[in-house]
Amino acid sequence: MNTANAVIEIKHKFERYAEQSIKEYLGSDKLECGDVKELFDTTEIQPLIIVMNESYRSVEANENPEFYSVFLHCVEGGVICVGDFTNKQDAETYEAEVAAKYTH
Secondary structure, three states: OOOOOEEEOOOOOEEEOHHHHHHHHHOOOOOOOOOHHHOEEEEEEEEEEEEEOOOOEEEEEOOOOOEEEEEEEEOOOOEEEEEEEOOHHHHHHHHHHHHHHHOO
16 A cells, blocks of 8 residues: 555544643643643644655644644744644633633
8 A cells, every 4th residue: 555645544533631731841740840831822723634754754734634633832932842633622621621720
């Protein structure tokens, strides 16, 4: 099978992992030590697809997404993916929860 630029179909995704991602970003002991709201300023949802290339998988923004990823924006630059959902409404609900808990 030729996998060049093949799209992988996502059947169901409901993954909430903000705390795990933040712990990996900060170091596991720092999440409990301070106010993480100082580190993140906004959230964002990206509609994505997974694409298989010759030797690796990648994700790309797409108008007809297979899933929606929720991201936290770091004040110092960059983003952290904190959740993946097949349903846009689930992503929006989780984005609001993440924004309330982790952004200033």
